[in-house]
Amino acid sequence: MNLLDVRNLSIELLTNNKPILAVDKVSLTIKEGEVRGLVGESGSGKSLLAQAIMGVLDEKWHVDADRFHWRGNDLMRLSAEERKSIISNDVAMIFQEPMACLDPTATIGEQLEEAVDQQQFEGFFWKKRQQRKLEAINLLHKVGIKNHIQCLKSYPHQLTEALCQRVMIAMALAKKPLLLIADEPTAAMESTNQGQIFRLLASLNQLKNMSILLISHDLENVTHWTNTITVMYSGQFVEAGTTDQIFKQPFHPYTRALIDSSPTANIHIPTKSRLMTLPGSIPVLQHLPIGCRLGPRCPRAQRECVNSPKAKNHQGHQVSCHFSLKGSY
Amino acid sequence: MTDLLEVTNISKAYKLPSRWFKKRYIHALEPISFQIQAHKTLAIVGETGSGKSTLAKLLVGAETTTTGEIKLNGQSLHQGNFKQRCQHIRMIFQDSGTTLNPSLTIQQLLDEPLCLNTDLNEEERVQLIRETLHKVGLLAEHMNFYPHMFSGGQKQRVSLARAIILKPQVVILDEALGALDPSLRSQMINLLLDLQQQMGLAYILIGHNLGIVRHFSDDIIVLCQGQVVEQGKTLNVLNKPKHKYTKKLIMSQQYQLIHR
Numbered sequence: 261m262n263l264l265d266v267r268n269l270s271i272e273l274l275t276n277n278k279p280i281l282a283v284d285k286v287s288l289t290i291k292e293g294e295v296r297g298l299v300g301e302s303g304s305g306k307s308l309l310a311q312a313i314m315g316v317l318d319e320k321w322h323v324d325a326d327r328f329h330w331r332g333n334d335l336m337r338l339s340a341e342e343r344k345s346i347i348s349n350d351v352a353m354i355f356q357e358p359m360a361c362l363d364p365t366a367t368i369g370e371q372l373e374e375a376v377d378q379q380q381f382e383g384f385f386w387k388k389r390q391q392r393k394l395e396a397i398n399l400l401h402k403v404g405i406k407n408h409i410q411c412l413k414s415y416p417h418q419l420t421e422a423l424c425q426r427v428m429i430a431m432a433l434a435k436k437p438l439l440l441i442a443d444e445p446t447a448a449m450e451s452t453n454q455g456q457i458f459r460l461l462a463s464l465n466q467l468k469n470m471s472i473l474l475i476s477h478d479l480e481n482v483t484h485w486t487n488t489i490t491v492m493y494s495g496q497f498v499e500a501g502t503t504d505q506i507f508k509q510p511f512h513p514y515t516r517a518l519i520d521s522s523p524t525a526n527i528h529i530p531t532k533s534r535l536m537t538l539p540g541s542i543p544v545l546q547h548l549p550i551g552c553r554l555g556p557r558c559p560r561a562q563r564e565c566v567n568s569p570k571a572k573n574h575q576g577h578q579v580s581c582h583f584s585l586k587g588s589y
Numbered sequence: 590m591t592d593l594l595e596v597t598n599i600s601k602a603y604k605l606p607s608r609w610f611k612k613r614y615i616h617a618l619e620p621i622s623f624q625i626q627a628h629k630t631l632a633i634v635g636e637t638g639s640g641k642s643t644l645a646k647l648l649v650g651a652e653t654t655t656t657g658e659i660k661l662n663g664q665s666l667h668q669g670n671f672k673q674r675c676q677h678i679r680m681i682f683q684d685s686g687t688t689l690n691p692s693l694t695i696q697q698l699l700d701e702p703l704c705l706n707t708d709l710n711e712e713e714r715v716q717l718i719r720e721t722l723h724k725v726g727l728l729a730e731h732m733n734f735y736p737h738m739f740s741g742g743q744k745q746r747v748s749l750a751r752a753i754i755l756k757p758q759v760v761i762l763d764e765a766l767g768a769l770d771p772s773l774r775s776q777m778i779n780l781l782l783d784l785q786q787q788m789g790l791a792y793i794l795i796g797h798n799l800g801i802v803r804h805f806s807d808d809i810i811v812l813c814q815g816q817v818v819e820q821g822k823t824l825n826v827l828n829k830p831k832h833k834y835t836k837k838l839i840m841s842q843q844y845q846l847i848h849r
Contacts, residue, residue: 301770301771301772301773302741302770450636450637450797451797451838451841451842452636452837452838452841454841477770477771478771479771517772518771518772521771521772521774521775522775522800523775523778523801523804523805524798524799527800527803529804531803531804531823531824532782532805535779535804536775537772537775537776537779538772538776541740541742541773542740542770542772542773544740
């Protein structure tokens with residue numbers, strides 16, 4: 261069953277002049293127990309999409325979708341309060357730079373106890389306090405922190421970055437979410453720590469059957485950990501499919517370029533040779549090209565590319581391009 | 590081929606507040622020696638706190654060395670003689686957005702090192718700035734732009750222009766490729782390789798993405814807690830790691846390399 265089913269989601273930034281279409285008709289489905297990667301360079305709207313799913317965008321943004329279903333419930337029809345109660349129960353989010361997200365003036369213990377769900381406790385308030393403490397320790401054990409006494413007493417700046425990210429994951433687990441949105445959980449982290457965090461997320465996915473939406477700007481980082489991948493560029497949907505499909509036979513020129521440009525994925529090319537790359541840079545929001553936004557940088561662009569392409573489905577491998585690379589394999 | 594930069598036994602120790610009569614030190618970097626030739630790239634990899642950035646700071650002269658000597662073209666570099674050093678050794682930082690002064694235009698930014706280090710007149714300076722901008726793939730019109738008008742990749746190009754405008758011999762890239770988006774990163778790598786070909790630059794690349802290190806560098810030094818763990822040709826070290834720490838480092842990125 262699909263946990264989350266989003267079809268043609270658009271997010272507009274309302275300005276004084278003309279509204280800017282920051283995210284343009286992106287579709288995303290997440291099944292139960294699936295790890296889905298959401299890949300795109302900076303400014304591709306992947307964080308916006310995550311925030312729209314959480315429903316935390318303010319009045320400046322206007323969200324519109326053909327379909328926005330959470331486990332069969334249409335979220336667009338619900339009132340803000342009903343929606344909030346559903347989402348806050350079932351979805352949790354962790355952010356990049358965990359050090360900056362934790363409160364520097366409170367200990368880890370205080371912050372964790374605050375996140376613990378009150379509903380599950382019974383008895384008088386002194387009993388509840390005891391239970392809350394136990395639950396916080398439990399949560400730390402779940403994310404693999406064994407030395408809970410030391411950890412609960414310390415402030416965020418006393419822990420390493422990987423430990424802070426574990427604490428963030430512990431907080432996210434407090435409500436036993438069905439979906440965890442990880443917004444670049446390992447950005448600016450050492451590779452050994454990155455591995456730890458990804459392994460933890462993978463084990464949570466396998467043991468608790470928790471779905472994960474893994475957001476990253478680097479395709480090569482997430483391929484080992486995901487089942488399916490959605491690629492975005494500049495707010496537009498590019499390609500979606502299983503990790504193997506995306507990595508071995510990308511249909512979109514942009515995905516092809518991403519894979520070709522990575523020295524890690526192309527070990528066989530001679531060292532110090534030139535890498536394949538797209539010309540130009542990512543367009544800014546104020547000057548978006550019409551039609552397919554990759555157009556000016558795309559090696560296969562032709563006249564039709566000024567019209568936005570429709571997503572085509574080839575056996576679960578969706579691609580949104582007029583001149584896809586499907587025939588060339 | 591003669592060595593461009595020759596570093597012998599440099600080390601750095603920070604003094605801690607002493608307790609009674611006992612002097613205490615933190616050894617951020619144990620003695621290390623290496624040589625670099627023109628057209629070559631040396632990569633330095635290691636975790637946080639391994640002394641990578643300390644080494645970079647010692648080379649550009651932002652910190653004074655505790656022991657050891659740095660020789661450039663056979664001449665030893667003196668502590669505090671920044672005029673000599675900053676012409677030949679330049680540095681690019683990780684976050685290009687915060688290292689550019691937001692209140693200066695690109696022309697003023699690039700003019701500063703020229704004013705301080707050369708005796709060119711204004712016309713020649715503008716001409717040189719124009720040429721340098723062209724070299725890094727920007728236009729002459731960009732001279733009047735402010736840093737906030739550029740995207741991340743372009744800012745990194747501006748800081749590269751600032752590094753090469755004095756025609757240095759050594760450029761230190763302190764995690765300069767880490768935070769860029771993949772498509773911009775490969776553009777930047779291509780640009781750096783081209784400049785190395787044209788100008789005979791020697792690079793010292795500090796970073797932890799082994800894929801880039803493998804592609805980009807000729808020699809490698811693996812640091813762990815201030816000590817040199819392994820040193821040698823990049824391909825030899827990465828294909829046949831000897832030390833446990835190097836193996837661990839490579840293993841941790843193996844997940845990212847595709848083994849499907």
